[in-house]
Amino acid sequence: LKSAFLANMSHEIRTPLNAIVGFSDVISTTYDELSEEERADFVRLISINSEHLVRLIDDILDLSKIESNTIKFTFTDCSLRSLMIDVEKEQTMKPISEIEIKASLPNEDVYINTDITRLKQVICNFINNARKFTEKGYIHFGYTVDSIHADSVHVFVEDTGSGIPQECQKEIFDRFYKVDTFKQGTGLGLSICKTIAEHLQGEISVTSKPGKGSCFTVTLPLDIKIND
Numbered sequence: 350l351k352s353a354f355l356a357n358m359s360h361e362i363r364t365p366l367n368a369i370v371g372f373s374d375v376i377s378t379t380y381d382e383l384s385e386e387e388r389a390d391f392v393r394l395i396s397i398n399s400e401h402l403v404r405l406i407d408d409i410l411d412l413s414k415i416e417s418n419t420i421k422f423t424f425t426d427c428s429l430r431s432l433m434i435d436v437e438k439e440q441t442m443k444p445i446s447e448i449e450i451k452a453s454l455p456n457e458d459v460y461i462n463t464d465i466t467r468l469k470q471v472i473c474n475f476i477n478n479a480r481k482f483t484e485k486g487y488i489h490f491g492y493t494v495d496s497i498h499a500d501s502v503h504v505f506v507e508d509t510g511s512g513i514p515q516e517c518q519k520e521i522f523d524r525f526y527k528v529d530t531f532k533q534g535t536g537l538g539l540s541i542c543k544t545i546a547e548h549l550q551g552e553i554s555v556t557s558k559p560g561k562g563s564c565f566t567v568t569l570p571l572d573i574k575i576n577d
């Protein structure tokens with residue numbers, strides 16, 4: 350597993366790095382010959398690939414913190430509505446044609462005691478996966494409160510993407526697992542999300558239908574008040 354991971358990693362690091370080096374080189378050597386649009390397009394590609402590389406390195410650092418048991422959590426009371434609005438603002442700055450990305454929120458705000466940065470990391474990871482595996486339709490995210498017991502809140506990200514075959518739905522939370530090994534990715538994201546969810550006293554789950562889409566959920570205990 351380790352050598353397969355390392356082989357895949359060097360590919361995962363090289364691809365965005367080559368794009369960053371290549372496009373910067375083109376801009377610096379042929380600056381005057383390029384049109385405004387070409388320059389803007391190359392800068393956009395450099396930015397996308399840099400973001401991808403940062404995410405990759407963050408995942409590896411998180412994995413090493415998990416391995417050495419030094420991952421830290423800071424719990425505070427926080428508003429889920431504000432969190433979702435923040436995430437929506439960030440996501441709408443990176444629109445994708447043919448996909449609607451938006452928060453789908455109930456009227457009530459919900460306050461929970463959690464590590465907000467880590468919870469946001471889980472939601473953004475779900476959304477980034479949804480962006481990767483969805484070609485058209487929507488990506489909706491939000492939260493719902495358990496109406497029967499009202500003792501837990503479900504934070505979800507739903508997409509109309511490729512979906513995941515039933516027989517793979519357990520394994521996707523395992524370290525290094527990818528349904529399609531040719532697709533971009535290290536197979537680390539969901540295993541990190543699972544560890545984070547456990548530290549937040551929560552649970553992670555998925556429902557998915559191939560060809561229809563997926564819904565990833567992290568269920569967290571709700572022992573705090575609900576405000577209008």
Ligand code: ADP
Nearest residue numbers: 478479482512521527528534535536537538539
């Ligand atoms: P990575 O995306 O880096 O490969 P993850 O651990 O985040 O790693 O995901 C593991 C695998 O789960 C992905 O490679 C993909 O096969 C599947 N997967 C995750 N999210 C989705 C989604 N929203 N739609 C379809 N497949 C998904």
